[in-house]
Amino acid sequence: MTTGTLYLIPNTLGSSQVGADLPAIIPDEVLKTSAMLDYFIAENRKTARTHLKRVAEIHPLKKPLQQIDMAELNVRTGKASLPALLEPLLGGRDAGLISEAGVPAVADPGAELVRLAQEKGIPVRPLVGPSSLLLSLMASGLNGQSFAFNGYLPIDSDQRARRIRTLEERSHKDHQTQLFIETPYRNAALLNALCQHCHPDTRLCIATNVSLPDESIETLTVAAWRERLKKGKQPDFQRKPTVFLFLAN
Numbered sequence: 741m742t743t744g745t746l747y748l749i750p751n752t753l754g755s756s757q758v759g760a761d762l763p764a765i766i767p768d769e770v771l772k773t774s775a776m777l778d779y780f781i782a783e784n785r786k787t788a789r790t791h792l793k794r795v796a797e798i799h800p801l802k803k804p805l806q807q808i809d810m811a812e813l814n815v816r817t818g819k820a821s822l823p824a825l826l827e828p829l830l831g832g833r834d835a836g837l838i839s840e841a842g843v844p845a846v847a848d849p850g851a852e853l854v855r856l857a858q859e860k861g862i863p864v865r866p867l868v869g870p871s872s873l874l875l876s877l878m879a880s881g882l883n884g885q886s887f888a889f890n891g892y893l894p895i896d897s898d899q900r901a902r903r904i905r906t907l908e909e910r911s912h913k914d915h916q917t918q919l920f921i922e923t924p925y926r927n928a929a930l931l932n933a934l935c936q937h938c939h940p941d942t943r944l945c946i947a948t949n950v951s952l953p954d955e956s957i958e959t960l961t962v963a964a965w966r967e968r969l970k971k972g973k974q975p976d977f978q979r980k981p982t983v984f985l986f987l988a989n
Contacts, residue, residue: 742832742881743829743830743862743863743864744829744830744832744834744835745862745864746826746835746853746857746863746865746971747774747834747835747836747837747865747867747946748837748845748850748854748864748865748866749773749774749836749838749839749844749869750770750842750870751791751840751841751842751866751869752765752870752951753841753842753870753949754949754951754952754981762794763798764917765868766868766870767867767868767869768798770867770868770869771795771798771799772799773836773867773896774795774799774836775795775799775802775850776802776834777808777834777836778801778802778803778808778809779808779810779833779834779835779836780809780811780836780920781810781811781812781813781835781837781838781853781875782812782846783812783814783839783850784840785810785812786842787840788810788838789805789808789810789957791959792805792808799932801852801918806929812973813825813837813849813850813851813853821854822852822856823856826853826860830862837850837854841981842869842872843866844917845867846871847889847891847921849931853970860889867943868931870951871921872947872981872983873889873983875947875950876919876950876957877919877981879945879947879950879957880917880945880947880957880959881943881945881959882943882985883987883988884885884917885913885917886916886917888910888919889919889920890907890918891921892919892921892922893933897925900930900933901933901936904933904937904938905937906941908937908938908939908986910989911942911986912988916987919985919988920984921981921983921984922984924977924981924982925979926983927977927978927980930972930984931946931965931969931975931977932969934965935962935965935966935969937984938988939988939989940961940966941958941961941962941963941989942965942986942987942988942989943961944959944962944985945959945986946977946982946985947982947984947985948975948980948983949980949981949982950968950983954976964986964987
Protein backbone atom coordinates (compact mmCIF):
# COMPACT_ATOMS: atom_id res chain seq x y z
CA MET A 741 0.00 0.00 0.00
CA THR A 742 1.19 3.48 -0.84
CA THR A 743 1.87 5.59 2.21
CA GLY A 744 0.36 8.97 2.81
CA THR A 745 2.35 12.20 2.64
CA LEU A 746 3.46 14.22 5.66
CA TYR A 747 2.92 17.89 4.82
CA LEU A 748 4.92 20.38 6.88
CA ILE A 749 2.48 23.23 7.32
CA PRO A 750 3.62 26.71 8.38
CA ASN A 751 1.60 28.84 10.75
CA THR A 752 1.52 32.59 11.21
CA LEU A 753 4.00 34.19 13.62
CA GLY A 754 1.31 35.85 15.73
CA SER A 755 -2.38 35.70 16.58
CA SER A 756 -3.11 39.12 15.05
CA GLN A 757 -2.69 37.67 11.54
CA VAL A 758 -6.24 36.46 10.95
CA GLY A 759 -8.84 35.87 8.29
CA ALA A 760 -8.29 37.78 5.09
CA ASP A 761 -4.70 38.59 6.10
CA LEU A 762 -3.64 34.96 5.79
CA PRO A 763 -2.88 34.92 2.03
CA ALA A 764 -0.48 37.84 2.59
CA ILE A 765 1.50 35.67 5.01
CA ILE A 766 0.95 32.11 3.77
CA PRO A 767 0.57 31.24 0.05
CA ASP A 768 -2.92 30.33 -1.09
CA GLU A 769 -1.79 26.90 -2.33
CA VAL A 770 -0.57 26.13 1.19
CA LEU A 771 -3.96 27.14 2.60
CA LYS A 772 -5.67 24.87 0.04
CA THR A 773 -3.45 21.96 1.08
CA SER A 774 -4.26 22.59 4.74
CA ALA A 775 -7.98 22.59 3.93
CA MET A 776 -7.84 19.21 2.17
CA LEU A 777 -6.37 17.33 5.16
CA ASP A 778 -8.35 15.72 7.96
CA TYR A 779 -5.48 14.57 10.20
CA PHE A 780 -3.07 16.96 11.86
CA ILE A 781 -0.17 16.62 14.28
CA ALA A 782 0.25 19.84 16.24
CA GLU A 783 2.07 21.29 19.21
CA ASN A 784 -1.25 22.39 20.67
CA ARG A 785 -4.69 21.24 19.52
CA LYS A 786 -6.42 24.46 20.51
CA THR A 787 -4.15 26.81 18.56
CA ALA A 788 -4.07 24.44 15.57
CA ARG A 789 -7.86 24.43 15.45
CA THR A 790 -7.83 28.22 15.68
CA HIS A 791 -5.55 28.34 12.64
CA LEU A 792 -7.78 25.93 10.70
CA LYS A 793 -10.78 28.06 11.58
CA ARG A 794 -9.01 30.97 9.85
CA VAL A 795 -8.20 28.75 6.86
CA ALA A 796 -11.89 27.78 6.63
CA GLU A 797 -12.78 31.44 6.12
CA ILE A 798 -10.88 31.26 2.84
CA HIS A 799 -11.16 27.61 1.73
CA PRO A 800 -13.76 25.05 2.88
CA LEU A 801 -12.27 22.32 5.05
CA LYS A 802 -12.48 18.67 3.98
CA LYS A 803 -14.54 17.93 7.09
CA PRO A 804 -16.21 20.03 9.76
CA LEU A 805 -13.60 21.27 12.20
CA GLN A 806 -14.89 19.12 15.05
CA GLN A 807 -14.50 15.99 12.90
CA ILE A 808 -10.85 16.62 11.99
CA ASP A 809 -8.46 14.34 13.86
CA MET A 810 -5.80 16.14 15.85
CA ALA A 811 -2.83 14.60 17.68
CA GLU A 812 -0.36 16.53 19.82
CA LEU A 813 3.43 16.55 19.51
CA ASN A 814 5.31 18.85 21.84
CA VAL A 815 8.25 18.92 24.23
CA ARG A 816 6.42 16.53 26.57
CA THR A 817 5.96 13.87 23.87
CA GLY A 818 8.33 10.93 24.33
CA LYS A 819 10.09 9.28 21.41
CA ALA A 820 8.19 6.06 22.10
CA SER A 821 4.96 7.86 21.16
CA LEU A 822 6.14 8.99 17.72
CA PRO A 823 5.46 5.78 15.73
CA ALA A 824 1.77 5.89 16.64
CA LEU A 825 1.50 9.38 15.17
CA LEU A 826 2.66 8.02 11.80
CA GLU A 827 0.44 4.93 11.74
CA PRO A 828 -2.33 6.66 9.74
CA LEU A 829 0.24 7.68 7.11
CA LEU A 830 1.53 4.12 6.81
CA GLY A 831 -2.09 3.20 6.09
CA GLY A 832 -2.22 5.68 3.20
CA ARG A 833 -3.66 8.74 4.92
CA ASP A 834 -2.13 12.19 4.37
CA ALA A 835 -1.32 14.31 7.41
CA GLY A 836 -0.23 17.81 8.26
CA LEU A 837 2.46 18.62 10.81
CA ILE A 838 1.59 22.14 11.91
CA SER A 839 3.77 24.44 13.95
CA GLU A 840 2.64 26.61 16.83
CA ALA A 841 4.22 29.54 15.00
CA GLY A 842 6.35 29.68 11.87
CA VAL A 843 7.59 26.55 10.13
CA PRO A 844 7.59 23.00 11.52
CA ALA A 845 10.75 21.15 12.51
CA VAL A 846 12.91 24.28 12.80
CA ALA A 847 13.30 25.31 16.45
CA ASP A 848 10.30 23.03 16.80
CA PRO A 849 9.67 19.55 18.30
CA GLY A 850 8.49 18.19 14.94
CA ALA A 851 12.04 17.45 13.77
CA GLU A 852 12.10 13.99 15.39
CA LEU A 853 8.83 13.04 13.70
CA VAL A 854 10.19 14.11 10.32
CA ARG A 855 13.31 12.02 10.91
CA LEU A 856 11.17 8.98 11.69
CA ALA A 857 8.96 9.59 8.65
CA GLN A 858 12.06 9.65 6.45
CA GLU A 859 13.25 6.38 7.97
CA LYS A 860 9.88 4.75 7.27
CA GLY A 861 9.81 5.91 3.66
CA ILE A 862 6.95 8.36 4.15
CA PRO A 863 7.13 11.27 1.69
CA VAL A 864 7.72 14.59 3.44
CA ARG A 865 6.67 17.83 1.73
CA PRO A 866 7.75 21.15 3.26
CA LEU A 867 5.37 23.99 2.41
CA VAL A 868 6.26 27.65 2.07
CA GLY A 869 5.61 29.95 5.00
CA PRO A 870 7.10 32.49 7.41
CA SER A 871 10.23 31.68 9.41
CA SER A 872 11.20 34.32 11.97
CA LEU A 873 14.80 33.12 11.80
CA LEU A 874 15.22 33.60 8.05
CA LEU A 875 13.17 36.79 7.92
CA SER A 876 15.32 38.26 10.70
CA LEU A 877 18.51 37.23 8.93
CA MET A 878 17.29 38.74 5.67
CA ALA A 879 16.62 42.11 7.30
CA SER A 880 19.65 42.18 9.62
CA GLY A 881 22.32 43.21 7.13
CA LEU A 882 24.55 40.51 8.61
CA ASN A 883 26.20 37.65 6.71
CA GLY A 884 23.54 35.55 4.99
CA GLN A 885 26.11 33.30 3.28
CA SER A 886 27.24 31.63 6.52
CA PHE A 887 25.09 31.49 9.63
CA ALA A 888 24.21 29.18 12.53
CA PHE A 889 21.12 28.91 14.70
CA ASN A 890 22.03 28.10 18.29
CA GLY A 891 18.64 27.83 19.95
CA TYR A 892 18.54 29.02 23.55
CA LEU A 893 21.62 30.15 25.44
CA PRO A 894 22.20 28.89 29.02
CA ILE A 895 20.24 30.57 31.81
CA ASP A 896 23.11 30.41 34.31
CA SER A 897 24.98 33.73 34.04
CA ASP A 898 28.49 32.24 34.02
CA GLN A 899 27.60 29.56 31.48
CA ARG A 900 25.80 32.14 29.37
CA ALA A 901 28.85 34.45 29.40
CA ARG A 902 31.11 31.60 28.25
CA ARG A 903 28.67 30.64 25.52
CA ILE A 904 28.43 34.19 24.23
CA ARG A 905 32.21 34.51 24.07
CA THR A 906 32.50 31.15 22.29
CA LEU A 907 29.91 32.14 19.69
CA GLU A 908 31.56 35.51 19.19
CA GLU A 909 34.94 33.86 18.62
CA ARG A 910 33.35 31.52 16.09
CA SER A 911 31.63 34.44 14.39
CA HIS A 912 34.92 36.32 14.12
CA LYS A 913 36.92 33.32 12.92
CA ASP A 914 34.43 32.13 10.29
CA HIS A 915 32.68 35.44 9.53
CA GLN A 916 29.51 33.59 10.51
CA THR A 917 26.29 35.18 11.74
CA GLN A 918 25.08 33.63 15.02
CA LEU A 919 21.34 33.42 15.69
CA PHE A 920 19.59 32.53 18.93
CA ILE A 921 16.31 33.06 20.75
CA GLU A 922 15.16 33.51 24.32
CA THR A 923 12.01 33.05 26.36
CA PRO A 924 10.26 36.40 25.76
CA TYR A 925 10.20 37.51 29.40
CA ARG A 926 14.01 37.14 29.55
CA ASN A 927 14.79 39.25 26.46
CA ALA A 928 16.10 42.16 28.51
CA ALA A 929 18.44 39.93 30.52
CA LEU A 930 19.88 38.46 27.34
CA LEU A 931 20.45 41.87 25.77
CA ASN A 932 22.24 43.02 28.92
CA ALA A 933 24.45 39.92 28.84
CA LEU A 934 25.30 40.48 25.16
CA CYS A 935 26.19 44.11 25.82
CA GLN A 936 28.35 43.05 28.76
CA HIS A 937 30.29 40.22 27.12
CA CYS A 938 30.52 41.08 23.39
CA HIS A 939 33.14 43.33 21.81
CA PRO A 940 31.97 46.92 21.22
CA ASP A 941 32.29 46.65 17.42
CA THR A 942 30.29 43.41 17.11
CA ARG A 943 27.09 44.11 15.18
CA LEU A 944 23.97 42.97 17.02
CA CYS A 945 20.49 42.71 15.50
CA ILE A 946 17.32 42.51 17.57
CA ALA A 947 14.28 41.35 15.58
CA THR A 948 10.97 41.44 17.46
CA ASN A 949 7.50 40.30 16.39
CA VAL A 950 8.70 39.69 12.85
CA SER A 951 5.91 40.06 10.24
CA LEU A 952 3.48 41.48 12.83
CA PRO A 953 2.12 45.07 12.79
CA ASP A 954 4.56 46.16 15.52
CA GLU A 955 7.58 44.48 13.92
CA SER A 956 10.95 45.93 14.86
CA ILE A 957 14.26 44.87 13.32
CA GLU A 958 17.32 46.93 14.13
CA THR A 959 21.07 46.32 13.81
CA LEU A 960 23.59 48.39 15.77
CA THR A 961 27.05 47.85 17.17
CA VAL A 962 27.20 46.54 20.72
CA ALA A 963 28.71 49.90 21.69
CA ALA A 964 25.62 51.69 20.34
CA TRP A 965 23.27 49.30 22.16
CA ARG A 966 25.20 49.99 25.38
CA GLU A 967 24.70 53.72 24.94
CA ARG A 968 20.98 53.25 24.39
CA LEU A 969 20.63 51.14 27.52
CA LYS A 970 22.56 53.73 29.55
CA LYS A 971 19.95 56.29 28.45
CA GLY A 972 17.13 53.94 29.45
CA LYS A 973 16.11 53.31 25.83
CA GLN A 974 15.41 49.58 25.93
CA PRO A 975 13.81 47.92 22.88
CA ASP A 976 10.07 47.30 23.06
CA PHE A 977 10.54 43.53 23.27
CA GLN A 978 9.31 42.56 26.71
CA ARG A 979 7.22 39.37 26.45
CA LYS A 980 7.46 39.50 22.64
CA PRO A 981 9.08 36.76 20.50
CA THR A 982 12.52 38.03 19.53
CA VAL A 983 15.42 36.73 17.45
CA PHE A 984 18.94 37.86 18.37
CA LEU A 985 21.69 37.85 15.73
CA PHE A 986 25.28 39.03 15.85
CA LEU A 987 28.32 39.17 13.60
CA ALA A 988 31.77 39.85 15.03
CA ASN A 989 34.28 41.93 13.08
